[in-house]
Amino acid sequence: MSPAAEVKGNGVAATSSMDVVIVGAGFGGLYQLHYLRKMGYKCKVVDNAGELGGQDWTWSERFPSWPELRRYFQYVDEKLDLSKDVQLNTGVKSAEFDVNSSQYPQEGIELEGKKVAVIGTGASGVQTIQEIGPQVGHLTVLQRTPNLCLPMNQHKLDPEVEARVKKEGGYEKVFDYRRNTFGGFHFDFLEKNGDEDTDEQKKELYEKLWDGGGFRFWLATYKDLLFDKKVNDTAYNFWAEKTRARIKDPKKKDVLAPLLDKQPHTFGTKRPSLEQRYYEVYNQDNVDVVALKATPIETFTEKGIKLKDGRDLEFDVIILATGFDSVTGGLVQIDIKGTDGVSLADKWSKGTWTYLGMTTANFPNMYFLYGPQGPTAFANGPTIVELQGDWIIDAIDYCEKNNKKTMDATAQSEAGWTKHVAELCDITLFPGTDSWYMGANVPGKPRESLNYAGGVPRYVRETKEVAEKGYAGFNFDAPYDTGKLGEKVNALKLN
Structure with missing residues (x-):
């Protein structure tokens, strides 16, 4: 795949030519960088962040904290020498197919003794509330929808046990097994339906799963x-009983x-x-909760928040944990232009169209990881970015070996895949709930299935079959209106 990407500097770096530009220095981006470099490609990773996500690595907790994940990224960086091909503090403003050629203090803010409001009880809200609750003078939580939280059951890991597991190949077994489970985790759904068990057997199973923690x-x-x-x-009844206690x-x-008669949504259809x-x-006596569906916010005031029931609430700090444009947002927020001159945001404004959850028609040589119409939010992130990363690496290798300069999904193939994703979702309980899984958290965003609900093994099988058939559903070296001959494929303007 000889066409290169042109990276235009932000006023500091000069224009340079790359085989591959990778946007994002998380698990997926660094995985791609490592393996594409091994294949001989000249790559550059760009990321808005100021740093990546010495000794042999051993995890200290069952669910690693943010500081430990940062240290892990630093360890991987040192081990694989990644930083030399990573450009940090750099965002992508736009990207165009060329046929011719806000940050916050990481050290935290002082909240002790202050009157604080948290709006939203999604993942960020839950984490924030449980951390600051014991610190603040008074905390008011403004909740639209209850979060059906599950116990993490966090605990420290024994370094000696972890070393033995690693030595005996336990990590490799887990890595292999997770590729064969529905959600890409080291556990899977049972091979039986709920009505096959009595009420007593159900309760016994639920207790076991509850005690196991996690998902x-x-x-x-x-x-x-x-x-x-x-x-x-x-x-849901089991969850409510455990939680209310x-x-x-x-x-x-x-x-x-x-309780069930006032259930906010079907269990598991929101994350x-x-x-x-x-x-x-x-x-705690200093913590209140306001149900926003019963008592909505009327406006923000100079001193805090006014509710529609007339109450004026005064705060020193208001924390907005109100979510974000998930799955598609990170892509459409960049001004990416296709071969027909239409931006990705415009193309997806009435509905999302992809092929295999990794490509979209009229955007040749552009691949995305952990994006729309892949297993994404229904699965373990690192598992998905590895599986999709391997597929993309193989596709690039196929193009190189067969002297193909462009690879582009056909309109027919993406229409078929989009229909397939919708059909997989429609037989589940997910469509009955307004959630970011369905794009329902952003006003004006099309309500649709944004995630592949067939599970990891089926997704791997279907994407593998496409590759084995010579990447069926893709056009290679399509006759675009090139005007003049050139080799540059993507021009990225960086912030």
Whole structure:
């Protein structure tokens, strides 16, 4: 694939020519960088961040904290010598197919003794609330929809045990196994439906999954839990019973963990957040919760927030944990132009179109990881970016070996894949819930399935079949209106 990408500097670096430009220095971007460099390609990673995500690495906790993940990225950087091909503090403003040729202080802010409001109880809200609750003078949580949180069951790892597991090949076994599970984790759905067990057997299973912690209660349960509402209701009842027992105030119980007759949504059809002490925070005398559907916000004031019931709430700090444009947002926020001159944002304004969840028609030689219509939010991120990364690496290698300069999905293939993704989702319980899984969290965004609901093994099989058939569904070296001969494929303007 001889066409190169042209990277235009931000006023500091001069224009340079690359075989591959990778946007994002997370797990997926660094995985691509490492393997594409090994294949001999000249690559450059660009990222808005100021740093990447010495000794042999050993994890200290079951669920690594943010500081430990940063140290891990630094370890990987040193091990693989990645930084020399990474340009940090650099964002992509636009990208165009050329046929011719806000940051926040990481050290935190002082909240001790202050009156604080948190708006939103998604993943960011849950993490924030359980951390700052014991510190602030008074905390008011403004909640639109209860988060059906699951216990993280965090604990420290024994370095000696971890060293033995690593030595005996335990890590390799886990890495191999997760590629064969629905969600790309080291556990999987049971090979039976919920109605095959008695109520007592269901409760025994739920207790076991609950004690196991993490996403087991969501993704290691009955295989029809996300398809059969009656089975799903048994899981919700168990969740509500367990959660309500941790909340002392009767009114807060009903706001944070309603009973089934006032269920906010079907269990598991919104991403359940993992928590460590989230519900206990609400037992503090200095913590209140406002149900926004019953009492909406009218406006922000000079001193705080005014509610529609007339109350004026005064705060020193207001934290907005209101979410973001997930799955597609990171792509459409860049002004990416296709061969027909249409931007990606315009193309997807009425609905998302991809082929295999990694490409989209009229944007040749552009691939995306962990994006729309892949397993993405229904699966473990590192697993998905590795599987998709391997597929993309193989596709680039195929083009190079067969002297193909451009690879572009056809309109027919992306239409077929988009229909396939919708059909997989439609037989589940997901469409019945307004969530970011369905694009329903952003006003004006098309409501559609943004994730592939067929599971990791099926996704791997289907994408592999495309490759084995000579990358069926793609056009190679399509006759674009080139005007003059040239080799540059993508021009990226950097901030």
